Amino acid sequence: SQQGEEDPQALSIQEGENATMNCSYKTSINNLQWYRQNSGRGLVHLILIRSNEREKHSGRLRVTLDTSKKSSSLLITASRAADTASYFCATASYGGSQGNLIFGKGTKLSVKP
Amino acid sequence: DADVTQTPRNRITKTGKRIMLECSQTKGHDRMYWYRQDPGLGLRLIYYSFDVKDINKGEISDGYSVSRQAQAKFSLSLESAIPNQTALYFCATSDPTGLFGELFFGEGSRLTVL
Numbered sequence: 001s002q003q004g005e006e007d008p009q010a011l012s013i014q015e016g017e018n019a020t021m022n023c024s025y026k027t028s029i030n031n032l033q034w035y036r037q038n039s040g041r042g043l044v045h046l047i048l049i050r051s052n053e054r055e056k057h058s059g060r061l062r063v064t065l066d067t068s069k070k071s072s073s074l075l076i077t078a079s080r081a082a083d084t085a086s087y088f089c090a091t092a093s094y095g096g097s098q099g100n101l102i103f104g105k106g107t108k109l110s111v112k113p
Numbered sequence: 114d115a116d117v118t119q120t121p122r123n124r125i126t127k128t129g130k131r132i133m134l135e136c137s138q139t140k141g142h143d144r145m146y147w148y149r150q151d152p153g154l155g156l157r158l159i160y161y162s163f164d165v166k167d168i169n170k171g172e173i174s175d176g177y178s179v180s181r182q183a184q185a186k187f188s189l190s191l192e193s194a195i196p197n198q199t200a201l202y203f204c205a206t207s208d209p210t211g212l213f214g215e216l217f218f219g220e221g222s223r224l225t226v227l
Contacts, residue, residue, distance in 0.1 A: 030213050042117075042203060042218035043156075088155065092213030100171065101216060103148075103156040 004032070004089040004104035012110040019076040021107040023089030024069075032065060032072050033101065035088045043088065046074075079111045116140045119204050119219035127227050132191040134222045136204030144208070145187040146216065147171075147179060150201040159202075162187055194226045 007022045023032070031050045035043040049056045049065045049072065056063045062075040076083055086108045090101040117138045126132055136145065147159040158171030160179040168179060176198060178190045191198055201223050205216040 033215060035216075040201070040221065040223075042220045043205075043216070044218070045215040048215055090216075100158050100161070101213065102158075105153060105155040 004091050004102060006087070006089055006104045006107040008107060009105070010108045010110070012112065013079055015079060015081055015111055015113050017079055017111075019079050019083070019109055019111070021074045021087050021109070023072045023074070023104055025072075025089075025091045026070065027091075027093050029067075030092045032063075033090045033092070034061075034063060034072075034074050035090060035103075037086045037088065037106070039085070046087075076109075079109075081111050081113045083109060084111045085109060115220065117204055117206055117217055117219035119202075119222045121222060122220065123223045125225045125227065126194055128193075128195055130194050130226075132194050132224065134189045134202055134204075134224070136187045136189070136219060138185050138187075138204075138206045138217075140206050140208075140217060141184075142206040142208055142217070143184060144206060145181070146205045146207070147177075147187070147189045148203045148205060149173065150203060150221075156203065159189065191224075194224075196226045199224060199226045 004023045004025045033048045034046045037043045047058050047063050049063050060077045065072045086106040088103050088106045090103045120135045143164045146161040148156040150156050157173050162168050162181045180188050201221050203221050204219040207216050208214045
């Protein structure tokens with residue numbers, strides 16, 4: 001049961017450009033989280049935004065949440081080659097299995113030097 | 114040393130064999146999880162445990178079993194492996210404060226079933 005769906009599936013940009021990834025979900029959420037995965041490695045938590053928050057920043061990352069549209073976006077500014085990775089959104093919802101974060105299929109970002 | 118350690122990192126086995134993937138953590142978290150990742154399908158929850166006496170099935174528990182031997186250890190078993198269980202398996206932990214906190218992942222165990 002996929003809750004979050006990222007868009008686009010793949011994104012290729014030049015170093016220094018901004019990268020925007022979107023996530024749409026279907027049911028009401030408690031929070032939405034973004035994770036990063038380098039190829040074949042474990043996922044690393046980037047940022048968590050709660051349902052009553054609209055925007056959050058962490059370094060070069062900016063996350064927005066629009067609960068009326070059931071969507072979130074992750075913006076990476078001034079991208080670097082080291083940002084090349086897959087990015088996943090994960091939603092946490094009441095009513096589902098407790099503790100079950102439901103992950104989307106991810107956006108594969110490639111940043112070319 | 115990593116906070117969440119998975120062993121083995123890579124395993125090739127044959128159909129019908131029993132396989133155990135082990136996970137240990139030094140974060141002191143009560144909550145532990147096993148996820149499976151397949152190309153194009155994202156991560157899917159297999160089992161999760163909120164403490165040593167608590168085991169819960171996730172979205173795709175059929176064909177798998179788990180054991181929570183201690184707060185720090187959570188193992189995943191495939192009693193009779195089949196080729197469609199070929200995947201990348203992740204163990205994760207989370208802090209019990211708050212229902213839906215961030216997950217801390219291990220580096221993964223890549224399993225190939227021939």
